[in-house]
Amino acid sequence: MTNTAGSRGGRFDQLFVNLGPQHPSTHGVLRVGLTLEGEVIVKAEPDIGYLHRGSCKLAETRGYHQCVVLTDRWDYVSAMPNNLAFCLAAERLMGLEIPARARHLRVVMCELNRIASHLLFLGTYGIDLGAFTPFLHAFREREMILDLYEMLCGARLTYNYIRIGGVMSDITQEWAAKTREFLGFFKPRMREYDDLLSFNPIFLARTEEVGLIDARQAVAWGLSGPNLRGSGVSYDVRKADPYSSYERFDFDVPLGKRGSCWDRYYCRALEMRQSVRIVEQALDGLPAGDIAAKGVSKTPKPPPGEAYAHVEASRGDLGIYLASDGGAAPFRLHARAPSFINLAILQEMLVGRKVADVVAILGSIDIVLGEADR
Amino acid sequence: MGVILEKFPKAAKALPGGSVALTTADAFIGWSRKYSLWPVQFGLACCAIEMMAAYAARFDFDRMGVIPRASPRQADVMLIAGTVVKKMAEPVIRLYHQMPEPRFVVSMGSCANCGGPYYDSYSVVKGVDRLIPVDVYIAGCPPRPESLLYAVVKLQEKILKMKLAKGAGATPQQETGARNINA
Numbered sequence: 271m272t273n274t275a276g277s278r279g280g281r282f283d284q285l286f287v288n289l290g291p292q293h294p295s296t297h298g299v300l301r302v303g304l305t306l307e308g309e310v311i312v313k314a315e316p317d318i319g320y321l322h323r324g325s326c327k328l329a330e331t332r333g334y335h336q337c338v339v340l341t342d343r344w345d346y347v348s349a350m351p352n353n354l355a356f357c358l359a360a361e362r363l364m365g366l367e368i369p370a371r372a373r374h375l376r377v378v379m380c381e382l383n384r385i386a387s388h389l390l391f392l393g394t395y396g397i398d399l400g401a402f403t404p405f406l407h408a409f410r411e412r413e414m415i416l417d418l419y420e421m422l423c424g425a426r427l428t429y430n431y432i433r434i435g436g437v438m439s440d441i442t443q444e445w446a447a448k449t450r451e452f453l454g455f456f457k458p459r460m461r462e463y464d465d466l467l468s469f470n471p472i473f474l475a476r477t478e479e480v481g482l483i484d485a486r487q488a489v490a491w492g493l494s495g496p497n498l499r500g501s502g503v504s505y506d507v508r509k510a511d512p513y514s515s516y517e518r519f520d521f522d523v524p525l526g527k528r529g530s531c532w533d534r535y536y537c538r539a540l541e542m543r544q545s546v547r548i549v550e551q552a553l554d555g556l557p558a559g560d561i562a563a564k565g566v567s568k569t570p571k572p573p574p575g576e577a578y579a580h581v582e583a584s585r586g587d588l589g590i591y592l593a594s595d596g597g598a599a600p601f602r603l604h605a606r607a608p609s610f611i612n613l614a615i616l617q618e619m620l621v622g623r624k625v626a627d628v629v630a631i632l633g634s635i636d637i638v639l640g641e642a643d644r
Numbered sequence: 645m646g647v648i649l650e651k652f653p654k655a656a657k658a659l660p661g662g663s664v665a666l667t668t669a670d671a672f673i674g675w676s677r678k679y680s681l682w683p684v685q686f687g688l689a690c691c692a693i694e695m696m697a698a699y700a701a702r703f704d705f706d707r708m709g710v711i712p713r714a715s716p717r718q719a720d721v722m723l724i725a726g727t728v729v730k731k732m733a734e735p736v737i738r739l740y741h742q743m744p745e746p747r748f749v750v751s752m753g754s755c756a757n758c759g760g761p762y763y764d765s766y767s768v769v770k771g772v773d774r775l776i777p778v779d780v781y782i783a784g785c786p787p788r789p790e791s792l793l794y795a796v797v798k799l800q801e802k803i804l805k806m807k808l809a810k811g812a813g814a815t816p817q818q819e820t821g822a823r824n825i826n827a
């Protein structure tokens with residue numbers, strides 16, 4: 271790979287560089303084909319499919335309860351919202367009414383998972399930009415959340431906790447106490463992250479003026495989640511189309527101003543604070559009652575029809591479309607995965623930037639390839 | 645050991661306790677090798693998150709000398725953490741061959757072992773051992789970080805048993821591992 275600068279009257283020849291599929295900061299197995307002129311990117315082509323496991327097709331051979339297992343492995347950093355989105359769609363198809371306690375428990379788990387997911391983002395984004403310490407801090411707290419999940423359902427990553435009709439098991443007094451203890455520990459830590467990373471001058475210099483997306487562009491590319499809100503567009507499925515009793519909780523939707531990498535980063539940092547608020551409210555006002563709807567068959571055969579449900583997953587608007595032909599397996603399952611759609615804007619954002627900014631921009635989009643490829 | 649005794653019978657006998665000389669070299673090389681297992685920083689899917697947890701504060705992979713390297717050329721061990729799909733099969737084989745010998749492979753999780761939950765998927769390789777030779781398998785979906793630590797302990801035991809005289813690099817049998825990803 272020789273650079274022939276100046277050989278054509280001062281212009282650079284174009285150079286093609288593969289970023290990935292094995293690259294320490296591609297957050298999985300993404301390949302980006304970069305065409306460079308000197309250090310400036312003139313063309314960027316994200317190439318996905320290195321983790322395409324065919325789970326939407328596999329769902330057509332699995333029963334409805336078995337499909338929940340597949341959804342766990344899409345966005346493996348935060349699996350609960352995946353479970354929830356699928357279950358909401360399946361419940362809509364079957365016409366089930368979910369008890370209030372189960373709805374609240376779902377909210378608790380999804381919000382804890384959002385914290386865990388954003389912590390992972392915070393840690394790895396720090397590593398991408400050369401700060402290793404925040405990773406160790408973020409993972410310390412993340413482990414505590416994973417411990418809570420382990421106590422609850424036995425798994426650290428792939429929970430399969432939210433089931434069609436409700437949730438797998440009820441929480442214990444001990445679990446609630448541990449969760450409150452964690453929240454008490456976690457609240458002052460967020461200030462620590464700000465000191466360590468958010469307002470670190472080096473970090474600011476690498477992210478503040480980089481990867482700008484204006485609001486119009488963000489909407490046009492169909493972004494969702496913190497990537498959209500970082501550009502100042504207030505759209506959150508939890509507010510816009512409340513599901514699972516989210517309308518009963520009091521929380522704010524943090525917005526960024528300019529849509530830079532830092533805005534997207536800080537949006538996530540602020541969202542963790544809101545998630546803490548939601549979990550506290552949900553634990554305080556946890557209604558008594560059943561944790562699952564009665565009469566859910568072990569091999570459900572919903573009547574022919576179709577249903578769509580979407581949730582605000584940690585990475586954005588995750589939608590599930592389910593079609594049934596009356597059989598024991600879905601006729602068709604389609605997922606609107608936020609990572610997949612957020613990824614597309616890379617081809618526009620990277621053009622004109624320097625190579626050194628690629629990692630900063632790529633990290634700030636916070637993609638999970640398991641979800642993008644499915 | 646046997647090779648040395650055949651070639652230099654006098655030298656071996658001249659040493660006090662001469663036959664010990666090479667075993668000590670084996671032990672020394674094995675000992676130094678086993679505490680500097682540098683894996684390629686290479687995460688495929690869900691298991692990669694547990695792998696990251698193993699590097700982080702609680703499990704602290706560093707204390708076993710396991711430090712991730714960004715390039716396969718500086719690495720000794722490849723942790724296959726996640727589902728290997730057919731599109732990824734080619735890069736996995738290429739990365740494996742870019743690693744210097746002796747090289748080791750740990751297959752982490754059900755997907756890398758046998759396809760796991762995707763055993764009937766059209767796009768998933770049913771076990772990474774169809775592509776490259778595997779030294780240690782870890783069960784679980786995903787395995788806990790402790791399992792990964794245990795796998796490294798097992799790999800260290802295996803390294804200690806390696807003999808210079810038998811050739812410490814990859815065997816020809818390892819080189820011609822099955823490559824049929826469609827099987």
